[in-house]
Amino acid sequence: MTDAAGHVRGGTRQRRSDPTAPRTSVLPATLTLPIPGFDTVARSVAGSVAAELDLPFERIDDLQLAVEVILRSKVLRGPAATISFAVEDRDLVVTIEGLEGVAGDRLSRPVVDGMVLGDTLARLVDAVDVIAEPRPALTLRTALPTPAW
Numbered sequence: 001m002t003d004a005a006g007h008v009r010g011g012t013r014q015r016r017s018d019p020t021a022p023r024t025s026v027l028p029a030t031l032t033l034p035i036p037g038f039d040t041v042a043r044s045v046a047g048s049v050a051a052e053l054d055l056p057f058e059r060i061d062d063l064q065l066a067v068e069v070i071l072r073s074k075v076l077r078g079p080a081a082t083i084s085f086a087v088e089d090r091d092l093v094v095t096i097e098g099l100e101g102v103a104g105d106r107l108s109r110p111v112v113d114g115m116v117l118g119d120t121l122a123r124l125v126d127a128v129d130v131i132a133e134p135r136p137a138l139t140l141r142t143a144l145p146t147p148a149w
Helices: 039-052 057-072 103-108 117-124
Strands: 029-034 080-088 091-097 110-112 127-131 137-143
Touching (some): 039 080, 057 091
Antiparallel strands (some): 080 091
């Protein structure tokens, strides 16, 4: 049900005209946050974007945790991290810039309590890519669900 302004009421969502097309009205989106201290904001934004794209709860939680782990893992440098969200080839792509040096070697080092960053991220998202240039970054890919209808 919608009100006069077109807002959805009663906890239901309106159906898209093309149910096979991903919901991209909020994308692309980029935010820059000071680090440390704003990892919970980044986690919240990642969850909101993933929810807009109809990811199931477990996948939203995994993506949020992956973003939080990166922001808390000490692989970032400088006063801020830039996080970008986009849809590419039926994937939600999250790019985190502000990494220290070439990030590839950081993925194989223990970061917290013996956890290896790359192994942890591989359990949470579908793919992790390291971008060395022009600015070091990590890219997380999570497949968007295929609509059942």
